[in-house]
Each structure stands twice: as structure tokens, then as C-alpha cells.
Amino acid sequence: MEMTLTEAELTDLDRIRALHLRAFGEVEGKLVANCAAALLTEASDPSTIHLVAGIEGAVVGHVAFSPVRRKRPPQQIGHILAPLAVEPAWQQRGVGSALVREGLRRLRLSGSGIVFVYGDPGYYGRFGFTRELAARFVPPHPLTQPAGWQALGREPRPGADGPVAIECVAALASPALW
Ligand SMILES: CC(C)(COP(=O)(O)OP(=O)(O)OC[C@H]1O[C@@H](n2cnc3c(N)ncnc32)[C@H](O)[C@@H]1OP(=O)(O)O)[C@@H](O)C(=O)NCCC(=O)NCCS
Known part of the structure; x- marks a missing residue:
């Protein structure tokens, strides 16, 4: 199979929504599809990478x-990977891994610092995400699955006063996502 990895366009919005609905199922799918659509239309600095x-x-x-910012003092420190979905009929063929690796490659090239993810360590561990690094950062909302909080890359500067509170873009603000 020949696969292309490209930047998403606004015109992909409906297809991206439908993809998340199918991959995550009825209930979670609505939440995630709305989040993906909001991310695609929300302006941020630096801008969100969509592949x-x-x-x-x-x-x-x-x-x-x-993009992810440290709250105090405010500073851009990296990115968060969310959401990720692969069409059910195309799962287990390396599509998800290719998307993650290409995104991480682009972030490394642009000099981005740390990358967070909130998901299954059984999946994300293969890319180098660890719970140990993420444990030094407090996500914007309490987590229903604390074991899923992982990070990869360079720590901006160890927080002298303990874990560093971070904030995400508005599209990820719903507590239900955490
Ligand atoms: C999770 C998902 C993105 C993986 O994409 P994919 O293209 O199927 O995955 P890949 O082909 O790159 O990788 C397959 C490997 O991931 C593993 N894997 C797939 N989903 C997994 C999961 N939820 N938890 C742990 N491992 C998982 C497979 O067992 C396989 O492992 P192996 O390489 O050791 O055999 C895809 O299954 C999906 O869209 N799922 C529904 C939505 C979802 O859960 N998104 C992630 C939310 S954090």
C-alpha cells in the first residue's frame, strides 16, 4: 500500500471528524471529533501541526x-499529541505509528521542547514517551487515567518548586477529555 503523510487542510475537516467518530465509537467519538475540529480551526502560536x-x-x-505552555511564568515549552485516530479498516498496519513518528520528526526539526501525550502506555511507550518525565508536569485537569500521562523529549528546566503546571489550547479545555 502506498501511504502519504501531509498537512491537513481546512477542507479535510469533515473527513477528520468522521474518522474520529468511527475510530472512537459513538460516545467518545463525538467528544474527540469535536476536539479535532476545534483544533483545526483554532489559531495558536505556534500553530498546531495536523497530519x-x-x-x-x-x-x-x-x-x-x-502547543503547551507553562503557567508560571508563562512560557511555551512544547506540544501535546492529541487526538490520534486511524480508520478501523486500516488499523494495525503502521498508519498510527507513521503519523506519530512524522509528527515527532517535524517537531524535532523545529526545535520544539517536550511532547506530552495522554493515552495507553502500551502504545505510546514504543515512541519513547515515559511516565517519569510527565510526572514532573501537572496537566490542566485531574486525570481519570493517571497512568496514561506521558512525555518525551527535553525538559525545559527542572521546576525548582516541584511539578510544573501546564496549560493547553482552548480546544483541549474540556475536562471530559482528561
Ligand atoms: C491506537 C491507534 C491510533 C493505533 O493506530 P494503528 O495504525 O492501528 O497502529 P499501528 O499499526 O501503528 O501499531 C500497531 C501496534 O499498536 C498496538 N496497539 C494498537 N492500539 C493499541 C492500544 N489502544 N493500546 C495498546 N497498543 C495498541 C497494536 O497491538 C500493534 O502492536 P504491535 O506492533 O506490537 O503488533 C488506532 O488503533 C486507533 O485509531 N484506535 C482508536 C482510537 C484510539 O484509541 N486512539 C488513541 C487514543 S490515545
């Missing part, structure tokens, strides 16, 4: 990396 995987002209995967 889509295409096979045979169809969008079969999507991932977003949006």
Missing part, C-alpha cells in the same frame, strides 16, 4: 500536535 495519512485518495488517519 493526515492518505491511502488511495482517502483520509485514513489523523494526528494533531498543539
Whole structure:
């Protein structure tokens, strides 16, 4: 199979929504699809990276990396990977891994610092995400699955006063996502 990895366009919005609905199922899917759509339309500095995987002209995967700031003192420190989904019929064929690796490659090239993710360590561990690094940062909302909080990359500067509180873009503000 030949797969392309390209930056998502605004015109991909409906296809990205539909993809998340199918991948995450009815209930969680609505929440995640809305989040993906909000990320695609929200302006941020630096801007959110959206990648889509295409096979045979169809969008079969999507991932977003949006900027993360330290709260005090305010400073851009990296990105968070969310959401990620692969069309059910195309799962288990390396599409998700290719999207994650390409996003991480682009972030490294642009000199981004740390990358957070909130998901299954059984999946994200393979890319180098660890719970140990993430434990030094407090996410914007209490986590329902604390074991899923992971990070990768360079720590901006160890917090002298303990864990560093971080904040995300508005599209990730809903407590239900955490
Ligand atoms: C999770 C998801 C993005 C993975 O994409 P994918 O293209 O199917 O994954 P890849 O082909 O790159 O990787 C497959 C590997 O991931 C593992 N894997 C897939 N989903 C997993 C999960 N939820 N937890 C742990 N491991 C998982 C597979 O067992 C396989 O492992 P192996 O390489 O050791 O055999 C995709 O299954 C998906 O969209 N799931 C529904 C939405 C979702 O859960 N998104 C992630 C939210 S954090």
C-alpha cells in the first residue's frame, strides 16, 4: 500500500471528524471529533501541526500536535499529541505509528521542547514517551487515567518548586477529555 503523510487542510475537516467518530465509537467519538475540529480551526502560536495519512485518495488517519505552555511564568515549552485516530479498516498496519513518528520528526526539526501525550502506555511507550518525565508536569485537569500521562523529549528546566503546571489550547479545555 502506498501511504502519504501531509498537512491537513481546512477542507479535510469533515473527513477528520468522521474518522474520529468511527475510530472512537459513538460516545467518545463525538467528544474527540469535536476536539479535532476545534483544533483545526483554532489559531495558536505556534500553530498546531495536523497530519493526515492518505491511502488511495482517502483520509485514513489523523494526528494533531498543539502547543503547551507553562503557567508560571508563562512560557511555551512544547506540544501535546492529541487526538490520534486511524480508520478501523486500516488499523494495525503502521498508519498510527507513521503519523506519530512524522509528527515527532517535524517537531524535532523545529526545535520544539517536550511532547506530552495522554493515552495507553502500551502504545505510546514504543515512541519513547515515559511516565517519569510527565510526572514532573501537572496537566490542566485531574486525570481519570493517571497512568496514561506521558512525555518525551527535553525538559525545559527542572521546576525548582516541584511539578510544573501546564496549560493547553482552548480546544483541549474540556475536562471530559482528561
Ligand atoms: C491506537 C491507534 C491510533 C493505533 O493506530 P494503528 O495504525 O492501528 O497502529 P499501528 O499499526 O501503528 O501499531 C500497531 C501496534 O499498536 C498496538 N496497539 C494498537 N492500539 C493499541 C492500544 N489502544 N493500546 C495498546 N497498543 C495498541 C497494536 O497491538 C500493534 O502492536 P504491535 O506492533 O506490537 O503488533 C488506532 O488503533 C486507533 O485509531 N484506535 C482508536 C482510537 C484510539 O484509541 N486512539 C488513541 C487514543 S490515545
